[in-house]
Amino acid sequence: RxxxxxxxxxxxxxxxxxxxxxxxxxxxxxxxxNDNEAVGGFVIGTTGRSKMWEITWSSIKESPWLGHGVGDAQQLITDHIPLLTHPHNDYLRLWNDVGVIGMGLWVSAVLLLMRGAVRRWRTAATAADRAIHQAALLCLIGLSLNAFTSNSLVYIFVAVPVAVIVGTSLGRAYASNASERPTVQRNPIGQALVKVPS
Structure with missing residues (x-):
């Protein structure tokens, strides 16, 4: 339903x-x-993104594997279009700055976080826990999709809330697992007593 x-x-x-x-x-x-660019056979307005993507793509081809270093895409766009400071595609930014290797690590990390959120969502014991795990998954999906046409990874007002929600999801899972583990206590003469949660 x-x-x-x-x-x-x-x-x-x-x-x-x-x-x-x-x-x-x-x-x-x-x-x-606005700028009426042809994209995939359709004429649409990209508000200058097609030009920024073209500049970034040309730079990527010079060093596709290792990139040019963190912050290079921002400087690259500023050098070519002084009023702008971002390529408006965070995947192109990552590829330009840290290369295929760095971008691959980023995408892998996000996919692992998504998979973990799905697993926690399915196995959550309470509705509140299911809600926070679902929110973490949706935040990661939204961030990943938005990164195709925006600069969400470098916007602190986007990245911090996503990190807080994903961190809360991870923390709730850890707290739930910790409460289910048996704890070992010692009596006054040093014998180990195992207390198993009910």
């Missing part, structure tokens, strides 16, 4: 978004009529 509810809500929101973009001119202009 939850899945049906989520799919239905996503359908309604998608319809509303399409309606707003097609019927509300200021919003349509924001997405469709």
């Amino acid at each position: 939850e899945l049906i509810r989520v799919v239905a809500l996503a359908g309604v929101m998608s319809y509303a978004a399409v309606w707003l973009i097609t019927e509300f001119q200021p919003l349509r202009n924001r997405f469709m009529e």
